[in-house]
Amino acid sequence: MEFTIKTGSPAKLKAGLLVLGAFANGKLPALTAAADGAVEGRIATLIKRGDLEEKAGSTLLLPDLPGLQAERVLLVSLGKEDDFGDKPYRDALGAAAKALASTPAKDAVVALADTELDKRALPWRLQQAARILADGAYRFDALKSEKDKKDKKHRGAKKLALLVSSELTAELDTAVLRGHAIASGMALAKDLGNLPGNICTPTHLAETAQALAKQHKLDVEVLEREDMEKLGMGSFLSVARGSHQPPKFIVMHYKGGKPKAKPVVLVGKGITFDTGGISLKPAAEMDEMKYDMCGAASVLGTFKAVAQMGLPINLVGLIPTTENMPGGGATKPGDVVTSMSGQTIEVLNTDAEGRLILCDALTYAERFKPECVIDIATLTGACVIALGKIPSGLLANDDELAAEILKRGNESGDRAWQLPLWDEYQELLKSNFADMGNIGGRYAGTITAACFLSRFTKAYKWAHLDIAGTAWVSGDAKGATGRPVPLLSEFLIGRAQSMGS
Ligand code: BES
Ligand code: MN
Ligand code: ZN
Numbered sequence: 001m002e003f004t005i006k007t008g009s010p011a012k013l014k015a016g017l018l019v020l021g022a023f024a025n026g027k028l029p030a031l032t033a034a035a036d037g038a039v040e041g042r043i044a045t046l047i048k049r050g051d052l053e054e055k056a057g058s059t060l061l062l063p064d065l066p067g068l069q070a071e072r073v074l075l076v077s078l079g080k081e082d083d084f085g086d087k088p089y090r091d092a093l094g095a096a097a098k099a100l101a102s103t104p105a106k107d108a109v110v111a112l113a114d115t116e117l118d119k120r121a122l123p124w125r126l127q128q129a130a131r132i133l134a135d136g137a138y139r140f141d142a143l144k145s146e147k148d149k150k151d152k153k154h155r156g157a158k159k160l161a162l163l164v165s166s167e168l169t170a171e172l173d174t175a176v177l178r179g180h181a182i183a184s185g186m187a188l189a190k191d192l193g194n195l196p197g198n199i200c201t202p203t204h205l206a207e208t209a210q211a212l213a214k215q216h217k218l219d220v221e222v223l224e225r226e227d228m229e230k231l232g233m234g235s236f237l238s239v240a241r242g243s244h245q246p247p248k249f250i251v252m253h254y255k256g257g258k259p260k261a262k263p264v265v266l267v268g269k270g271i272t273f274d275t276g277g278i279s280l281k282p283a284a285e286m287d288e289m290k291y292d293m294c295g296a297a298s299v300l301g302t303f304k305a306v307a308q309m310g311l312p313i314n315l316v317g318l319i320p321t322t323e324n325m326p327g328g329g330a331t332k333p334g335d336v337v338t339s340m341s342g343q344t345i346e347v348l349n350t351d352a353e354g355r356l357i358l359c360d361a362l363t364y365a366e367r368f369k370p371e372c373v374i375d376i377a378t379l380t381g382a383c384v385i386a387l388g389k390i391p392s393g394l395l396a397n398d399d400e401l402a403a404e405i406l407k408r409g410n411e412s413g414d415r416a417w418q419l420p421l422w423d424e425y426q427e428l429l430k431s432n433f434a435d436m437g438n439i440g441g442r443y444a445g446t447i448t449a450a451c452f453l454s455r456f457t458k459a460y461k462w463a464h465l466d467i468a469g470t471a472w473v474s475g476d477a478k479g480a481t482g483r484p485v486p487l488l489s490e491f492l493i494g495r496a497q498s499m500g501s
Contacts, residue, residue: 001134001183003176005126005168006109006161011038011068016105017157018070019096021112022047023081024054030165031111032075038067043075052077056088057095070109074099078115089117090413093129097136100157107159114164122166123175128413129162130179131186131486138187140194140479178309182489185305186482188212192297193472193480197273197290202248202321205270205296209250209319212300216307217256223249233360235339236320239353242277242330243323249361252299252317254306257499262371263314264495266488267361269354269377270296270321277324277350278332285474292354294471294480295376296321301485302492309489311496316368320357324350336434340364341456346434354379355452356438362456372401372461374491375453376484377468382445384469391417392484393466395450401461405487408494414486416465425451 010018010031020032026047028036036043042065046052052060056079063072076096079088092112100108110133113125137156141149162176192200192208206222213220228237228249240247250270257263271292275281281289296319303317331337335347337356340363345356354377365373383393391409394416396402402418409415428440428448436455440448450464470483 001137001180002159003130003134003180004161005172005176006163007165007168010035010109010111010163013069013109013163015070015107015109015161017072017074017100017103017108018068019074019076019108019110019112021076021078021092021115022052023078023084025081027081029111029115031114031163035068035073039065040067046075055079057091059095059099061099071105076112084117086120086413089115089125090128090132093132094136097133100133100160101136102155103157104155105157107161108157109161109163111163113162122164123171124411126162126164126172126175127179130176131183133160134180134183135186135482138190140191142191142195178493181305181308182486184308185301185485185489188304189294189297189301189482189485190480192300193291193294195290197323200290200293201245201272202270202323203246205272205293205300205319205321206248206250208300209252212304213252216304217254218303218307219253221251223251231364232338232340234337235345236322236357236360238331238335238337238347239277239324239356240322242325242327244327245272245323247322250317250319250321252303254303254315256306256310256312257314261314261499263316263368264492265316265318265365265368265370265373266299266302267318267358267365267373267375268296268299269293269358269375269379270319271324271354271357272321274324274351274353275326277353278326278330279349279351280326281351288472288474291472291480292378293321294378294467297480298376298467298471298483298485298488301482302488305485305489306492309493311492313492313496313499315492316365316370318361318365320361322357324353339456343436343455344434346431346437348437349439352438352449355449358453359456362453362462366459370460372398372463373457374405374463374465374488376465376488378471379466380446380449380468383466386419386446387417387469389469389473391415392470392487393446394418394463395421395447395466396463397421397454397457398461398463401463404494405463405491408490409487412486412490414483416484416487419447419450421447421450421454
């Protein structure tokens with residue numbers, strides 16, 4: 001996808017497709033009104049007649065309008081004027097993205113970002129537009145046969161111009177570049193998520209990190225089993241015991257900030273397939289446990305986005321990655337393991353493996369003296385029960401950090417919702433035989449999982465994102481979402497700005 005920003009009259013622009021917004025009451029944003037003038041009011045007439053449905057994101061395709069240079073116009077409803085806000089704006093962009101992905105037009109001009117939106121300035125609107133339109137072009141056909149691919153190859157606009165009526169500035173360019181960079185980070189995260197467990201192994205994740213380091217200005221180190229043994233990562237390694245795939249611990253550095261500036265550390269759960277281990281999962285939908293490395297994928301995707309944006313910050317990425325398999329050497333319920341922190345853990349359920357690999361990574365994070373640490377994990381089915389598939393679950397040992405993440409979630413449209421991490425829940429983790437058990441019983445599963453992690457994060461400000469509900473969608477449209485790359489990227493953009501560089 002190629003992006004430009006353009007200014008000028010929509011009627012005179014040559015393009016395969018021109019995308020214009022309109023409110024349900026027939027009110028036309030300035031650029032749509034200008035185009036309407038050139039077609040003698042036909043657009044307004046069609047809307048009055050009810051040809052465009054009211055709901056934001058409804059569309060109407062109008063080919064060969066006399067008076068316009070564009071070959072086709074896609075009219076997109078912005079919904080009721082009084083209700084116009086972030087969501088209808090994103091819905092309109094989403095609908096445009098869908099149409100752009102399958103149009104025979106090679107190039108398109110999109111005027112949606114020019115629409116005034118309360119509290120959201122033009123750079124924000126452009127960044128959202130670039131991100132959503134680029135993301136809409138995402139396709140996962142790496143595993144389809146050549147013939148199947150060829151049939152679909154030629155559709156979809158490859159060149160997009162975002163049309164605005166104001167002066168072009170560097171700030172607007174940056175906004176579009178950021179939106180585009182975030183979409184390419186999401187695409188990487190989606191690719192890795194969608195790849196099955198037989199291809200996306202811990203070794204594949206390590207190789208992806210190394211390839212990314214070559215493309216961009218990153219340092220990557222991959223620790224092997226022996227290295228982790230030396231570090232005493234007994235908890236992480238206990239999960240890898242049942243698998244033939246070697247576990248990896250990926251350490252990534254992006255150094256865009258001042259050499260002495262403390263880094264933000266991102267930690268991603270990288271279970272490339274979660275069978276549950278000896279506490280085996282039921283067969284139904286078990287294929288979806290290939291997505292159990294989406295936390296890791298979001299760290300890689302965020303690194304790609306940050307490197308592409310060239311943000312002036314220091315960032316460390318930690319990815320503990322392994323399969324969770326029920327092999328002959330597998331950890332058994334009741335086994336006691338010693339974590340890198342020295343704390344002992346009774347593994348009461350081998351399916352609560354995410355926390356077992358994360359805790360050692362969180363202890364390893366201490367050495368970077370982090371500004372803050374955020375871990376991202378498809379950690380609990382309970383999170384999907386509590387919050388559904390709309391927000392990611394957020395728990396933190398620092399309320400300011402939590403508030404900052406919630407805010408960046410709202411700005412990016414990739415939202416999170418906070419759950420309490422109160423001490424009262426900690427007692428649910430008690431074990432008769434070790435310092436703690438790895439499960440907390442039937443109640444508050446998302447919270448007790450975070451309570452477990454909190455015992456390894458005392459040295460720094462920490463937040464945990466449970467993305468079990470948000471990292472992928474099930475059913476007919478099964479596929480990875482690339483979340484929470486937009487939230488993490490927005491968070492880091494914010495951090496870069498507040499550091500004044
Ligand atoms: N990867 C799963 C969590 C999960 C399940 C995410 C379903 C998305 C959909 C995790 O490793 C797990 O199995 N968690 C257990 C924890 C329980 C044993 C305390 C769960 O949620 O059932
Ligand atoms: Mn599990
Ligand atoms: Zn898991």
